[in-house]
Amino acid sequence: MGFYYKKLLPLLLVSLLVLTSFFSMEPDHAQAAQSETASDETNEYIIKLTSSVRARAVSYLHSEDPSLSVIESNRQHILVKLPADPDPDLLYDLAADPAVEYIEPNLRMRKASNWTEDPRFEEQWGLRAIQAPEAWKEGGSNVQVTVAVLDTGVDYTHPDLINRVDTHNGYNYIDDNFETMDDDGHGTHVAGIIAAELNSIGIAGVSGNANVKILPLKVLDDQGNGTMYDVSFAIMDAVDKGADVINLSLSGERGREEPKMLQEAIAYALEHDVIVVAAAGNDGDRVERYVPASIPGVIAVSAVDEELELAKFSNYGSGIALAAPGEEILSTYLHGRYVYASGTSQAAPFVAGTVALMKAAKPQLTVQDIEDRLQRTAIDLGRKGPDEKFGYGLVNAYGALQEEKVSNAEMRRISVDPVRLSLRPGSTALLQATAIYQDQTKRDVTKKAIWQVEDDSVAAIEQGVVKGLAFGKTNITASFGGKRYTVPVEVSVRSLTFSDRRITVKPDEAVQLSITATYGDRTREEVPPEDVRWISLDEQVATVHNGIVSAQNVGSTWVVAYYGSERISIEVLVKMDALVANPDQLQLVPDSQIPVTLYAYYKEKKDVVTAEADWQTSNPEVAVIEDGVITAIGPGIATITAEYRGKSATIRVDNSVRKLDVPDDKITLRPGDTYTPELVATYRNGARVEVNDKGTWHSSDEHVAVVDEQGEITAIKEGTVSITASYGGRSARIRVYVQESGNP
Structure with a gap:
């Protein structure tokens, strides 16, 4: 389970x-x-x-x-x-x-498609390319062959298809009924390539005059939408309804896990000797990423243009079995019309139609027989031998119908292509085994060879299809007819890359890192963070978990990522551009308060960090700070300093007294009289405040007059005395004359 x-x-x-x-x-x-x-x-x-x-x-x-x-x-x-x-x-x-x-x-x-209509009905170059007209001359039995077309339905009223469509056994999986009329046009186009009649009107299908029926199984709606669930059941139903060939002109990206239900459906078809043909895909990408084309046993078809070059849109890769015409293909369309279309959707039915011809000529052919014959008779394109663009080559309907004799000469050796293999975990690649005989004839024995893996924890193989399991190296050996050939296989990472060489974050910020791996098969993908081992070289600055970097303190560190046998580092800067206090200068008077705000600046952003900072005062007798509020205590100058994440900011608090004075600097008293002058301090900010109780009072001769802490002067006896008041580094002086009554 x-x-x-x-x-x-x-x-x-x-x-x-x-x-x-x-x-x-x-x-x-x-x-x-x-x-x-x-x-x-x-x-x-x-x-x-x-x-x-x-x-x-x-x-x-x-x-x-x-x-x-x-x-x-x-x-x-x-x-x-x-x-x-x-x-x-x-x-x-x-x-x-x-x-x-x-x-x-x-x-x-x-389905993402559109149509271009061409009333000129130019000749069908695709039929000539695969030598279909020559194949028709070969004739064959009158055995009915059924080709299941899993698509948007088929217009069974079209003049070129009206005698070709098996409406009795068709089914609509979208609406859950038996109405299989095409409401998009795509399925009708595919069906016409396979089986349009030779009836002197319109076009001809690949199957020519062979007794071929189209089984319409509608798995896509009028917008071309469907699901794997419906497609999987349609494949199994097609087998149960007697299909000989299944055409799948559809595809999708497979993700990280295998689509089990689709695999089971295709396996069901192959077990019942039903050929499954699938379009390679129109993404210009590796076919291994797409299903159903990359599922073992499926004949994956790439598309070529009229020059027999790989179409720009066509997928490619080790899973390609054959190539077929796929650009500007004329075929049937809705309401009796004909249109041109391009895509691997058009290439696949050229192969399905060829298989129908083969089954009509020789009903006893098995899936293996058909695959062998298609491979042996394909027209080699590109580099010599099977390749990732064209597989074994361009499908050849005429050659496939010829009676091919397997060489009876003694086998000299076997070879395997490619001679070494590098891939990534979870990906698949095809090893093709070829038997080479003394008379220089060759035979594909990929599915007949015995395959052995030296280390099955690194890779697995089935009928030549290798799947990478885990990073490492191993050898895979093919054995056939007493001959052996060993291929070194490596599941590896070539390189790792970060999207950036350096990241800058602010304290307490979290950033997700991602790395892209380039594997031995040259494919690239973003690696899930949980599959990577992450290390921070200084966790005081930043920590990392599953690729999430959490900044701790201002500074720099390196985060190292390990994946496979490779490692890569990225510099992490935890940075604060500035720490600023507002205001940064204050002129106060004692006993007054004012709130301040501390800002941490990060590029174009700023955060209020007043509460998070550590605050100190240079002189608690002048000013203190608590909860972001500065309180002036006494006269003087103090510096309030904030420390945050390795940065500091200062506030200059000036409570200094600029001037100290009294209303009268000379007074005359009689012994026993008292007098309290008003002592006024003028502060730096211009404020004038009475400070009698804050000042320090002094009498130059207490025998003549004394003064208390509140500045009250009491005359004692006749004489002259100086009363001095000091406060905030300033002083004021009063000359007191004490005279007896009646003296001048």
């Missing part, structure tokens, strides 16, 4: 595109248009059950969560739709049930 919901949740939306491009635009524009459609989500899941517990499991789904919608159940599968805000544990709980074999997301299929 397997469950990979957590890993696949980000991949719910793998948009499967019907592989036809009809726009007169540059390929990059076409790709951009497709990528915009790849973000719709089905929010549906396929649950495969063990065969004996289906009813119980359906009941369990309803009771576990009433909001979980069971869309339908079929055979051992149930299609469910999650609520908008699902319980994250729901699918895990279901997966733990022994009734469940696996759970996987229902991938979406989508």
Whole structure:
């Protein structure tokens, strides 16, 4: 039992595109248009059950969560739709049930297509390229061959298809009924390439006069949208309805996990000796990233133009089996019309039609027989031998119908191509084994050879298809007819790259890092952060976990990422441009207060960090600060300093007295009289404040007059005395004359 919901949740939306491009635009524009459609989500899941517990499991789904919608159940599968805000544990709980074999997301299929109509009906260059007219002359049996077209339906009223479509056994998986009329046009175009009649009107299909029927299985709606669930069941139903060939002119990005239900459906077809042909894809990318073309056993078809060069839009890679015409292909369309279209959607039916011709001529041919014959008779294109653009070459209908004799000469050796292999974990590549005989004839024995892996923890192989499992090196040996050939295989990373060489963050900020790996097979992908080992060289400055860098303090450090046998470092600067206090200068008077604000500046942003800073005063007798409020204590000058993240800012507090004075600097008293002058301090900010109780008072001769702490002067006896008041570094003096009564 397997469950990979957590890993696949980000991949719910793998948009499967019907592989036809009809726009007169540059390929990059076409790709951009497709990528915009790849973000719709089905929010549906396929649950495969063990065969004996289906009813119980359906009941369990309803009771576990009433909001979980069971869309339908079929055979051992149930299609469910999650609520908008699902319980994250729901699918895990279901997966733990022994009734469940696996759970996987229902991938979406989508068509992004347009049509250009050409009333001139130019000649069909594709038929000539694959030598279809010559093949028709070969004749054959009158055995009916059925080609299942899984698409948008087929216009069964079209004059060139009216006698070719098996409407009795067709099915509409979109509307769950038997109406298979095409409401888009794509499926009709594909069907015409395969089986348009030789009836002196319109066009001719690859199958010519052979007794070929099209089984229409509508899995895409009028917008070209569908799901892997419907496609998988349509494949199995096509087998059960007697199809000899299945044409899949659709594809989609596979994600990190294998689409199990689609694999099972294709395996079901192959087990029943039904050929499956699929379009390689229109993304100009490696076919290994797309399904169903990259699933073992499928004949993946790339597209060529009239010059027999690989079409700019066509996918390529080790999974390509054959090439076929795919640019400006004229075929049937809705309402009796004909249009030109381009894409690997058009290339695939050239191969499906050729297979139909072969089955009509020799019904006893097995899947292996057909694949061998197609490979041996293909017209070699590009570099000599199989390659990543054209596979074995351009499909050759005429050659495939010829009676091919396998050489009876003694086998001299076997060879394997490529002679060494480098790939990434999870990716697949094809090793092709060729038997070379004494008479220089060659035979593909890839599927007949015995394959052995020296270290099965690094890679696995089945019928020549190698899958990377884990980083490391191993050897794979092919054995056939007593001969052996060993290929070194490496699952490796060539290099790692960060998007930036250096990042600058502010304290307490968190930034997600990502790295891109270039693997041994030269493919590139962003590596999931949890698959990488991360280290910070100075965790006082910044820490890192699963690629998330958390800044701690101002400074610099390096974050190192390890993946495979490679490592890469990025410099992390935790930086603050400035620490600024506002205001940074104050003129106060004692006992007054004023709030201040401390700002940390980061490029164009600023944060208030008043509460987070450490504050100190140079003279607590002049000014102190608490909770961002400065309180003036006494006269003088003090510096308030803020420390934050290695930066400092200062505030100058000036409470100094500029002048100290009294109203009268000379007075005359009689013994026993008292007098209290008003002592006024003028501060730096211009404020005038009475400071009698704050000043220090002194009498030059206390026998004549004394003065208390509040500045009250008391005359004692006749004489002259100086009373001095001091405050804030300033002083004021009063001359006191004490005279007896009656003296002048």
